[in-house]
Amino acid sequence: MKQACKPLSETLWEIPTTFKEGMKVPARIIATRELLEAMDETVVEQITNVATLPGIVKAAYCMPDGHSGYGFPIGGVAAMDARTGVISPGGIGFDINCGMRLALTRLQVEEVQPHLEKLVDRLFERVPSGVGSSGFVDLSEDEFREVAEQGSRWALKNGYAWPEDLELTEDLGASPGANADAVSASAIQRGRKHIGTLGSGNHYLEIQVLKPENIYDPAMAEKLGLFPGQVVVMFHCGSRGFGHQIATDYLKLFLAVSEKKYGIQLRDRELAAAPFQSPEGQAYYGAMKCAVNMSFANRQVILHRVREVFSEVFGRDARDLGLQMVYDVAHNTAKLEEYSESARGPKRQLLVHRKGATRAFGPGMPELPARYRETGQPVIIGGSMETGSYLLTGTSSGSESFFSTAHGSGRTMSRHQAKRLFHGRELADKMRRAGTYVRTASFAGLAEEAGAAYKDIDEVIETTRRAGISRPVAKFTPIGNIKG
Amino acid sequence: MPYHYLEHLSWADTAFEAWAATPESLLIESSRACLQVMVPDLSSVRPRERREIAFHSDSSDLRSALDALLFELLEKQIFFKDAEQLLLLCTQASLKPMESGHELRATLEGEAIDPNRHEFATDVKAVTLHRFHVEGPGASPHKSREENWKATVVLDV
Numbered sequence: 001m002k003q004a005c006k007p008l009s010e011t012l013w014e015i016p017t018t019f020k021e022g023m024k025v026p027a028r029i030i031a032t033r034e035l036l037e038a039m040d041e042t043v044v045e046q047i048t049n050v051a052t053l054p055g056i057v058k059a060a061y062c063m064p065d066g067h068s069g070y071g072f073p074i075g076g077v078a079a080m081d082a083r084t085g086v087i088s089p090g091g092i093g094f095d096i097n098c099g100m101r102l103a104l105t106r107l108q109v110e111e112v113q114p115h116l117e118k119l120v121d122r123l124f125e126r127v128p129s130g131v132g133s134s135g136f137v138d139l140s141e142d143e144f145r146e147v148a149e150q151g152s153r154w155a156l157k158n159g160y161a162w163p164e165d166l167e168l169t170e171d172l173g174a175s176p177g178a179n180a181d182a183v184s185a186s187a188i189q190r191g192r193k194h195i196g197t198l199g200s201g202n203h204y205l206e207i208q209v210l211k212p213e214n215i216y217d218p219a220m221a222e223k224l225g226l227f228p229g230q231v232v233v234m235f236h237c238g239s240r241g242f243g244h245q246i247a248t249d250y251l252k253l254f255l256a257v258s259e260k261k262y263g264i265q266l267r268d269r270e271l272a273a274a275p276f277q278s279p280e281g282q283a284y285y286g287a288m289k290c291a292v293n294m295s296f297a298n299r300q301v302i303l304h305r306v307r308e309v310f311s312e313v314f315g316r317d318a319r320d321l322g323l324q325m326v327y328d329v330a331h332n333t334a335k336l337e338e339y340s341e342s343a344r345g346p347k348r349q350l351l352v353h354r355k356g357a358t359r360a361f362g363p364g365m366p367e368l369p370a371r372y373r374e375t376g377q378p379v380i381i382g383g384s385m386e387t388g389s390y391l392l393t394g395t396s397s398g399s400e401s402f403f404s405t406a407h408g409s410g411r412t413m414s415r416h417q418a419k420r421l422f423h424g425r426e427l428a429d430k431m432r433r434a435g436t437y438v439r440t441a442s443f444a445g446l447a448e449e450a451g452a453a454y455k456d457i458d459e460v461i462e463t464t465r466r467a468g469i470s471r472p473v474a475k476f477t478p479i480g481n482i483k484g
Numbered sequence: 485m486p487y488h489y490l491e492h493l494s495w496a497d498t499a500f501e502a503w504a505a506t507p508e509s510l511l512i513e514s515s516r517a518c519l520q521v522m523v524p525d526l527s528s529v530r531p532r533e534r535r536e537i538a539f540h541s542d543s544s545d546l547r548s549a550l551d552a553l554l555f556e557l558l559e560k561q562i563f564f565k566d567a568e569q570l571l572l573l574c575t576q577a578s579l580k581p582m583e584s585g586h587e588l589r590a591t592l593e594g595e596a597i598d599p600n601r602h603e604f605a606t607d608v609k610a611v612t613l614h615r616f617h618v619e620g621p622g623a624s625p626h627k628s629r630e631e632n633w634k635a636t637v638v639l640d641v
Contacts, residue, residue, distance in 0.1 A: 040495075067495065070614040070640070074496065094610040094640045131522050131604040132569045132597035189567040200607030201641045202496075241566035244609040244640070248559060251613065269613040414491040415498055415606070415641070444524065444605040484607065 001044040005029060005036060011467035012400075014059075015048055022052040022265065028059040030401060030467045035064050035459065042068035043075075049267040050078050054275070055085020057339075057350055061401045063357050064463040065410040065455065069093070071270030074356035077404040082336060082349040086264065086273035087281045089254060089288075091353030092334050094247040096288055097295035098203075098238030099170075099330035100358075100380035100407075102391060103303060105310070106322030107231045109209040109479070115313050119207060120437050120480040122313065126305045127205055128197045129484030130441025135196030137301060144192045144294075145180040148242070151293030155300040162319075165300060167369045169328040170359065173296040179286025184249050187287075191242020191294060196301040198237050200445060200484035202408075204385060205235040205302065207480035214475040220393060221474050223375050224326060232476055233306050233323070234389055236382050237299065238332065243291035250284040276351055285334070292333055299328055326391065327378035331358045331407035339402065352402050360394035360405040360470045379470050381461065382408050385438070386431065386451025388477045390461050397468035405470040409457040418453040419444060431481075440483040449483065487517040490636075493615055498606065499638040503631040507550045508577040510618070510633040511557055511590065515574035518558050519594075521639060522565070524605050529571045531593040535564060542585040547620040549586035550579065554618060554635055557590060558611045565608070569597045610640040 005013040012030055017023040027047040029036060043066050050072055051060040057079045066075030071090025078091055105112075112119070128135060139147065147154045152173025155161040166173045198205055212228035215221045239246075254272035257280055258264045264273055274280040303325070307318035314321060332355055338347040352359075361368055361377040368377050376393035383389045387409075394403055413421075424443025427450055431438050440446045464470045486509075487502035500517040504510040520526055539556040541549035557574060564570040572594035579588050619634040 069496075070612045070638075094612070130599075131602075131607045132565055132571075134569065186563055186567070190563055191566070193569075194566070200604075201609075241609075245563065245566075248610050255613075269616070411495040414495045416489050416491050441599075442604045442606065448606065 001041045002036060004044065011463055015044065020048045020052070023048060025051050025056050025059050027051045029062045029066065030463070030469065031064045032463050035463055038455065039066055040068050043073045046071065046073040047076060049271055050076055052267060053078065053080065053086055053088060053271070053273055054264060055080040057081055061404065063404065063406040065406040065408050065460045067410045069355065071268050072353070072355045074410070075406065076355045077353065077357045077401055079339070079350040079352045079402050080276060082276055082351050085276055085351060087276045087285060087334060087351060088271055088273035088353065089247050089250050089284060090270040090272065091355050092288060093332040093355045094244045095238040095332055096243035096247060096291035097330045098332045099295065099299070099328060100234065100236050100382060101299045101303060101328040102326040102380050103233045103306065104225050104322060104324050104326060105231045105233070108229045109231055112207070112231045116207065116437055116480050119309060119313050120439050120482060122309045123205060123306065124439035124482050126309055127302055127482060129482060130200050133197045133484070134193040135301065137195040139192055139195065141188050141192060144188055147195065147297050148180045148183060148290035148294050149178045150174055151296040152300045155297050160301050160304040165303065165325050168325040169296055170330055173300065175289045175292040177286055178289035178293050180290055182283040182286040183246060183290050187242055187245035187249060190245045191240055194240035194242060195298055196305060197240060197298070198235070198302070198482065198484050199240055200442070202449060203237040203484055205482040206233070206478045208232050208234055208389065208476035208478050210474055210476055214477065216472045216474060220375060224378065224391070224473060225324065226474055234380065234476065235299065235302060239291040239295035240298065242294050246287045246291050250287065253280060288334065292330065296328065327380065329358055329380060331356055335359065337402070354404055356407050357404045358407045359403060360398050361403050362394045362396040362398050379405055381406055383457030384409065384451040384454040385436070385449055385478060385481050385483070387457050388475050390457065390475050391473045392461070392464070392470040393473060395468055395471050398470065401469055405464050406460050409455040409460050411453055412455055413453050415448040418448045418450055422447040422450040436478045436481055438481045438483065442484065446483055486513045494638050497639055497641050499636070501634060501636050503634040505632050507546065507579050507633055510550070510635055511554060511577040512574050514554055514558060514635050514637060515561060518561055518608065518639065519571060519573055521606055521608055521641065522604060523571055523602050525603060526573070528602050529573065530595050531575070532595040533570055533593065535572060535592045537590050537592060539588045540585060544585055546586065547618055551618040553579065553586065553588040555611055555616065557588070558637065561592065562608050562610065564592065570594055571597055571602065606641045608639045608641055612638045612640050614638045
């Protein structure tokens, strides 16, 4: 199937509409030849299925870290006309607003190393992770509904945020359109105790260092508040049981109506969809936004705990330690955004699905916080726990893919294969010898996340640079890690 | 063991195949396969709590009904894990044809999550419909009676 991919450039491949009956637009894969060859064939099957969805505009995109998912491939981006197009839960994923947050410190790595184990141990206690973990924030169901509708604003009102944190969160930490009435009682029950928890699998909280040789754009790095030897904190998590249940609830509903009520031919049950303007489409959108907001609030509460722990360990106020956010950005979401087909053409509203793909708005875009209008939006892309993660910025040329870029590096092997090849405790010891102190709720889970189980993040990042969809600023090396 | 984990269906998540002589046994074995993703040592989960659940499928075809009801059962198991911090296994299941479809009544038994006794592997977020499939008798003529019914499930972890 990959033979159907025709090169438009060294980093852009196109599968024409003639490849599959029903394709309304071409499918485009952003990748080098090497990354394309390493992708599994199911990616082509899935992205060309996405191209058949009603109302899709321009092309169905797959990012350089793409791999097979459910319905959409991971790394899938699809923009639908907001008036005539569909919304599909498969284009957002079960973990709604799985995303990344990056915070800086004023600390040099030499100041942190003597305290590293204490920091990681305390963070491991204060930020619950793993199967069935519950957060310290005890909420009634009504209070949780407030979180779902208010997101980070709820966190600010309750003392878990600094005012500037909201400005530095996508959608100001509270996506408009959230409707708690569209959320099932099961989802509320399932998510109520998850505020301030990390989850499991590939979710993590890392203390990282910026080595001087890993600053790729010194001028931009300085503008973003970075300096050589700096310690930063990065974490990756989502909407936990709340989002997972909302996704399941609406997948079932959409399956019941996609074909029977709306005549949408389903190539894949996980591509179930409904017209965005339909009652079902609007209900899912309202519920999905609740999960988006809960996830922002979750990451905000986690940052609060990070500030508490650093403050306790260093005996200084968190502001004095410089624990300021850089940005918080989702990589599983659907957003209403405006685009025009040409530079002077009229703008129209599109619903942009990004599943395992990160929004990367370029310089000058009015939606950005004032401090980032010149630089472009910060983009945080996570690598494996052994290779490190990146900070990038959005670019003007990102308009090709609706200002979307990669979100991670993608896997090279299954979780079971990784558990056969790697042993969690040995891996933790190896990482310690290499300079990273790990605490985990599951050594089996840790083995699944071994560095060799993931593709080369450097190659993915370089591809996004060559494709012009994001611009690397710096790479961070983990020195402390908490995993569920 | 009447189930095994599959490597080829999903690299990022976990998939299993379960098989059994009867639909009810298939539900029970699938429930075990799902919980074992999270708790590798199922013997560490004691039957101290019980939840009775009931689901209905409109399908009069047993295979189609089982397809839908297996999904509901596994989803409920995952729900209890988060909503009530309970690790539960399906220990009894009764699947009956009704005037309008099929009804499943099942017993889930287990206990509260205890990090001091339960060793965890990976959390399960959701049951997906990716390649989700139940096969009934006759799907493969060379199967033994113990393999009359087979389920393929991919779990998002």
